[in-house]
Amino acid sequence: MSENVLKLENITMQFGGVVAINDLSLEVNKGEIVSLIGPNGAGKTTVFNVITGVYEATNGAVYYEDKMILSNHPQGKMKKMYAGTDAGKFSDVMTKTPDRITSLGIARTFQNIRLFKSMTVFENVLTAKHMLRKSNLFGAALKLNHREEANAREETMQLLERLGLDDVKDELATSLPYGKQRYLEIARALATKPKLLLLDEPAAGMNPQETMALTAFIKSIRDEFDLTVFIIEHHMNLVMDISDRIYVIDFGKLISHGSPEEVQNDEAVIKAYLGVSEEDE
């Protein structure tokens, strides 16, 4: 049953002399909800940025649905500076811009919300439909694509209704309360019809009730849209409740992984992370 959707192999990301991710390998299987946790500055968002092509990994490979999509090895100046391992293991160089990654079926949200500021809620989601167009520039400008356009608008409306944003659809995206902006980011990501959804701290800034609602929501969209979900999160309640498996990184290195129970009882994790936040629970 466990069909690989995403696989990272020996990923190392080095900025100058700083190793942000060190030899990270992980797998996300179809239909799973997998969490990536770790203390602040552990390199979690960097992992997302490598997967989505924002950064080019220094070494290692990324596979999507068992096909290599990204690969690199230390080159040029980095050859001498490289501080990671497995330097000789990868020979391919494969890079993709973030839009190519998204068109493969990997959509993401951002930790510090990045909505299109001048647009309404509806337009924000509709813009994400641009990727799925078949019409060319002239067809679109001369409205020869009215069927496609009408279709995109209808799907956008359905998505907004599903996420409970239809009543604010004509408001400016930035005028929404913080929690709704997070939902809007998820709606926008879903509009690209992804198979794998990367959520970067979706519960940041939410209170416990909102976090619980979000937990249920993520589970429900996973089933409804047939998604695989990979989450970065700090709220332990959400993580423990939602995750099929958890990866824990600290200083860019994988320190533990397994089911929520396993991770919770792992000495290394408690030392690095959970021990600090015990009083929260």
Add this chain to the structure above:
Amino acid sequence: MKKSRTDMIFNLSLVALIFAAVIIVENIPGVNPMLSTVLKKGSIYALVAVSMNLLNGFTGLFSLGQAGFMLLGAYTYAVITIPDSAREKVYMYVKEGSAVSRAWFDNISNALHMSEDVSKLLIMIIGMLAGGLIAAFFSWLIGLPVLKLKRDYLAIATLGFAEIIRAIFQWDKLGPVTNGSNVLRNFPTFKTAVFPLTVSALCILFIVLLINSTYGRAFKAIRDDEIAAEAMGINLAHHKRLAFVISSFFAGIGGALLAMFQNTLQATPFKSAMTYEILLIVVIGGIGSISGSIIASFLYISASEWWLRGLDSGKFLFIESPAVLRGGFRMVVFSVIIMIIVLFFRKGIMGEKEISVTRFLKLFKKKDEKNKEI
């Protein structure tokens, strides 16, 4: 949906009304000839300003190459359309004579027994399209390296490109084509303002449709947040290039129209000052507003060509003072006006909004409701 339809009908009827007014005004003898100048030049500047707004206002690429692309369009138009019979005289300072001929077109036109008017109109359209395409081609070429730059760096690079183009066109080795730094003339031109108004209305209509399409949304997404746009599957390089090429295409057409308006063509006026003029119009109208750009360009041309002209010639409104009001004073006043606008009305006339009857009506409705509440 319904709202936008009312707006569209309103806007179209507004355009039709303007056209009717233009035709009537032009056929009344004794009307101030300045009005005709304003209509012609204003419509040309409106087109160029809108094309610049597409790039600077809607895609967020701060480019200052507009004058360069206008020059490309203008020269392409003139070189292609000068009748062969006039070429010898036009190119008389060039040893080799003209290297370009429009015999191919004249042959076709003769073979099809076109009347003179039809043939002239056709070559004008071909010339304009060619001007637009050449400008678009060069923008594509220059865009390959330059569009990787951001903000001020892009502005500097495009500004430099425009200046280089101008210098190249004045180079005497290119004389057989560009006539060096000598004047090009005798190419077909328009007489009434209807022609430039029609052309620029059609071009602006296309740009408006484009901005309202899915591509327009992608452009705006890039302006708002490049990283988010890319994460939503919008190919940055491709879309930036599209916006750049389309903007330059219409700048090229605007350049061709400007050549027709001036009757003669030289590279000297296509300086960066011309780009700044257009940038000013865009800023005054509101960055990101098409109707703002159009209104501002007519206002700007009216002011600079007509209303403030008296400042240069000693008599303005009721003031008569040849000592103060003399050559150059117009520019002083103009600069002050512009400074006031930039300081106090930074969003321009329209901000990012467009003219819309429905919003207008809504305003009244709100007032009514307020009155009722009281």
